[in-house]
Amino acid sequence: MGTMTIDGRKVEFTDEKNILTVIRNAGINIPTLCYHSEISTFGACRLCTVEDDRGKTFASCSEQPRDGMVIYTNTGRLRNYRKLIVELLLAAHCRDCTTCIKSGECVLQELAHRLGVRNIRFENTREQHELDFSSPSIVRDPNKCILCGNCVRACEEIQGIGALGFAFRGTEAMVMPAFNKKIAETQCVNCGQCRVFCPTGAISIHTNSDKVWKALADPEIRVVAQIAPAVRVA
Ligand code: FES
Structure with a gap:
């Protein structure tokens, strides 16, 4: 139980299992690909990364909230990280999105659109x-x-x-x-x-x-x- 500051706003938490849940409970839409509350936390995609007041970045799904924490969820640095992660994932991904059965409900496709990924600079090896x-x-x-x-x-x-x-x-x-x-x-x-x-x-x-x-x-x-x-x- 405690209070943390998220994007300049004081937010109280009780027994949330990670910072990501506190962020989402505060109404902030933070992207994720590998987190689901019903299964164990894996911490693989790093899209949920946040930054603290010392400039340290970490995956919010994998850290417990602590009283007095100050974090930022949407800095320019974080937006660049997220865009790069999605670009790298797409680089190693089949590109038949228009005919894919998941088109329209694919989280990766939605994130590429939301984060403004318009071209892929990396070769698919x-x-x-x-x-x-x-x-x-x-x-x-x-x-x-x-x-x-x-x-x-x-x-x-x-x-x-x-x-x-x-x-x-x-x-x-x-x-x-x-x-x-x-x-x-x-x-x-x-x-x-x-x-x-x-x-x-x-x-x-x-x-x-x-x-x-x-x-x-x-x-x-x-x-x-x-x-x-x-x-x-x-
Ligand atoms: Fe994938 Fe946190 S949601 S690392």
């Missing part, structure tokens, strides 16, 4: 990977993955399944089922939570397959499909 259509419920497109890990944590922490995980390192890092199996070869239960938490088109609903209609006829899947949208509270 990422290897292209095949799409995985093996599941009756979802399609996995590794070329649109931004490595936020939301799908990995949702599958593990909400469903207790763990069908997805991280593999490799550095520029080769990927999210995939263990041993690069197809989704259909894993213990995936077709709940769709990974799709709900994915901010891009890396995981989308499988709309072009007869299998999907068979899956939707399964009463268990219908129940999960009703639950899934309600879970999406960032």
Whole structure:
């Protein structure tokens, strides 16, 4: 419990688990890609970075609020950082936005627009990977993955399944089922939570397959499909 100063305004907090929540409770819209209140904090995207009164920057999702803190959420430096992060993510991202099934609801697309990213100065050196259509419920497109890990944590922490995980390192890092199996070869239960938490088109609903209609006829899947949208509270 305490008071902090955010963008020159005194804001009280009680038991919020991180500074990001205090900022959002104060009505300030701060961008995030890897934070969801229902799953553990990962601190990967750094879009939620804020600056304190000594000029130190840190991810607000990964720091607890402390009494007397003074932070800024929208300085020129932070805006430049955020724009650069989105530009770098887009550089390693498939660019078929106009035909992507997530177009219009893609968080990365929305952020690029909001932050004024109008061109990409960096070359895409990422290897292209095949799409995985093996599941009756979802399609996995590794070329649109931004490595936020939301799908990995949702599958593990909400469903207790763990069908997805991280593999490799550095520029080769990927999210995939263990041993690069197809989704259909894993213990995936077709709940769709990974799709709900994915901010891009890396995981989308499988709309072009007869299998999907068979899956939707399964009463268990219908129940999960009703639950899934309600879970999406960032
Ligand atoms: Fe804080 Fe991604 S939201 S690092």
